[in-house]
Amino acid sequence: MNDNTIPNLSVDCVIFGFDSEKLNVLLLERKLDAQNGETIFCDHTLVGHHVRTGETLDESAARILKETTGLSNIYLEQFYTFGNPDRLKKTRAKLWLESIGRNPETRVISIGYFSLVNVNSVHVSYTERHAKWFDLKEIDDLGFDHKEILNKALEALQTKIKTNPLAFELLPQKFTLSHLQKIYEVVLGIEIDKRNFRKKVSQVPYIVPLKEKQQKVSHKPAQLYMFSRDIFEATKKKDFNFSF
Amino acid sequence: MNDNTIPNLSVDCVIFGFDSEKLNVLLLERKLDAQNGETIFCDHTLVGHHVRTGETLDESAARILKETTGLSNIYLEQFYTFGNPDRLKKTRAKLWLESIGRNPETRVISIGYFSLVNVNSVHVSYTERHAKWFDLKEIDDLGFDHKEILNKALEALQTKIKTNPLAFELLPQKFTLSHLQKIYEVVLGIEIDKRNFRKKVSQVPYIVPLKEKQQKVSHKPAQLYMFSRDIFEATKKKDFNFSF
DNA sequence: ATTTTATTATGTTAAAATGACACTAAATAA
DNA sequence: TTATTTAGTGTCATTTTAACATAATAAAAT
Structure with missing residues (x-):
């Protein structure tokens, strides 16, 4: 060549x-x-x-x-x-x-x-x-x-x-919590309890609910959320946990 | 060349x-x-x-x-x-x-x-x-x-x-818990509480105490331990925990 | 021989995180 | 109007984490 x-x-x-x-x-x-x-x-x-x-x-x-x-x-x-x-x-x-x-x-x-x-x-x-x-x-x-x-x-x-906000790179800007959960399930090959997952989400300031819901789905429409990288950067703290 | x-x-x-x-x-x-x-x-x-x-x-x-x-x-x-x-x-x-x-x-x-x-x-x-x-x-x-x-x-x-047994690669085969602790401190740049650290060690089956103590140190001699890779491999379980 | 120095070894309690678990609500489709 | 599908929500028991102080033992120094 x-x-x-x-x-x-x-x-x-x-x-x-x-x-x-x-x-x-x-x-x-x-x-x-x-x-x-x-x-x-x-x-x-x-x-x-x-x-x-x-x-x-x-x-x-x-x-x-x-x-x-x-x-x-x-x-x-x-x-x-x-x-x-x-x-x-x-x-x-x-x-x-x-x-x-x-x-x-x-x-x-x-x-x-x-x-x-x-x-x-x-x-x-x-x-x-x-x-x-x-x-x-x-x-x-x-x-x-x-x-x-x-x-x-x-x-x-x-x-x-497992330790970095990569999931949001796989989602559109506005997403539902079910989709976010699904990413961890398919990437890690695990099943996650819905309520425990959502508890975890609610403890985190940078996954923010929007004033918008899903459109045109033939079931109860889900709340849309976005990831704020600004808030993430401003609030993240280093995790020094370890296991042998 | x-x-x-x-x-x-x-x-x-x-x-x-x-x-x-x-x-x-x-x-x-x-x-x-x-x-x-x-x-x-x-x-x-x-x-x-x-x-x-x-x-x-x-x-x-x-x-x-x-x-x-x-x-x-x-x-x-x-x-x-x-x-x-x-x-x-x-x-x-x-x-x-x-x-x-x-x-x-x-x-x-x-x-x-x-x-x-x-x-x-x-x-x-x-x-x-x-x-x-x-x-x-x-x-x-x-x-x-x-x-x-x-x-x-x-x-x-x-x-x-943080998630793999690398510390033992930095130690001789027989080591004290203080040295093991020191590794995490200098590698991660943190301070660790001695009692909490040793509690963590005791919960893990593959860090095994030997029938031997430190020799020729001008203070209370420490118990020696070893890392058993066999036990590690046999007992390890995958950790699917994640944070956003 | 006694004291000093340095380091080992050890347990409790409060707070936070995790994990298990079941039912009602809201939208479209039939 | 009913059926279908997915969204959304709380409690309790267990486990993990984090903070904290004192006695024991060896050699070295006096």
């Missing part, structure tokens, strides 16, 4: 999207056709690309996101770097790399980022790369070592969401 | 060592002398080196550790990757890289690891690279972007020690 990218460095991005019910991941189709038109294989991968010479790793990740979702200024976090010498040595990976003009012998290190969005903020059909949402629980295998990257991203998300 | 290393990839390792009182970091001296013998500058850096073509990133980090401390099989964790395009562009960095035959224009990405040892397990004078322990709190600046790397490593350590 003769562009302005670094041949042995890439960034892969696990884009998590919440749809009020499930946790989803944005994936690209990876389809390789033979000369005669027959499909050699067709599977899916995370979104990623090589790092450009002048850009930081964060900028590179933000660029993927912009290209894939059209979104800027969204939550992005570097979580791990994958550098196993044989990570691109599976048959399909080699065929694919050759087909796009990359040397399959190059040892590529990939820096993993994850990002958090609400699926409704992404107009997938308008994006440059035609990515699609997949239910996280239905994803079995992925191209390259991307299943491993996805697993590690989920772990990082689970760890971080 | 014409060895079997990858020119734009390095691993830097923050080696934390506990000495019963403080948290220390193992640093190398970086001294550049002119032809006439005058010193151009002298400062300190983390230990690190370029990744070899055939080795994984973990192996590369373990190799640094072995070369610097003589130790194998010690706690090592990848915590962040540093890839700013200008991270090696400070004057001293450029002079240094030239002096060791590296091209200062190469954009080098560094994968950061931290490791945890007890200072007494390391015979620093015997090591290949003549590293020295420095009190973490006294370290002001470091060569390259290593202060930034150190800061990030400390953050990662603080986060992880």
Whole structure:
């Protein structure tokens, strides 16, 4: 490849999207056709690309996101770097790399980022790369070592969401408490008691009720809430609790 | 450089060592002398080196550790990757890289690891690279972007020690509860009540008292304890608690 | 031999957080 | 009008946290 990218460095991005019910991941189709038109294989991968010479790793990740979702200024976090010498040595990976003009012998290190969005903020059909949402629980295998990257991203998300206000990144600005609760349930894989959850919410000053309710739902409409980052920043205190 | 290393990839390792009182970091001296013998500058850096073509990133980090401390099989964790395009562009960095035959224009990405040892397990004078322990709190600046790397490593350590049994990696096999307590105090920068701390210890089955006491201390000798990883693994349960 | 010094070891109580648990209210759809 | 679906609410028992002071034991100093 003769562009302005670094041949042995890439960034892969696990884009998590919440749809009020499930946790989803944005994936690209990876389809390789033979000369005669027959499909050699067709599977899916995370979104990623090589790092450009002048850009930081964060900028590179933000660029993927912009290209894939059209979104800027969204939550992005570097979580791990994958550098196993044989990570691109599976048959399909080699065929694919050759087909796009990359040397399959190059040892590529990939820096993993994850990002958090609400699926409704992404107009997938308008994006440059035609990515699609997949239910996280239905994803079995992925191209390259991307299943491993996805697993590690989920772990990082689970760890971080326990102590940081990440859930709000997965929600629209105005949300119901049921949706907020659902996020913790699907991300952590647990069930939460509704009343205990709401008690917890009410003890926190930065989840603020709005003077607005859900519209057009065929049941009792829920109160809408928002997250105030200002209040969060102003009131947060460090938590030094530990367990062995 | 014409060895079997990858020119734009390095691993830097923050080696934390506990000495019963403080948290220390193992640093190398970086001294550049002119032809006439005058010193151009002298400062300190983390230990690190370029990744070899055939080795994984973990192996590369373990190799640094072995070369610097003589130790194998010690706690090592990848915590962040540093890839700013200008991270090696400070004057001293450029002079240094030239002096060791590296091209200062190469954009080098560094994968950061931290490791945890007890200072007494390391015979620093015997090591290949003549590293020295420095009190973490006294370290002001470091060569390259290593202060930034150190800061990030400390953050990662603080986060992880709150929920994982890392403290024992900083201790000898047999330790007193005062030393265990001290680790949490110096790593997290807090003060802990002795009685509450010991109550917490006694509720945990994998911190086990030995039939042995401290020897040759000029005060009441303390009970020695050990950490049983077997019991830890057998009894640990996942903690799904969260806060917003 | 006695005293000093340094550190170990130990329990109670009040306040806060957690976890278990069941019924009524409000909107649309049938 | 009734059925369906989800929202919204309080109590009590248990567990966890946080604050707090004094006696015991070893070596070192006198």
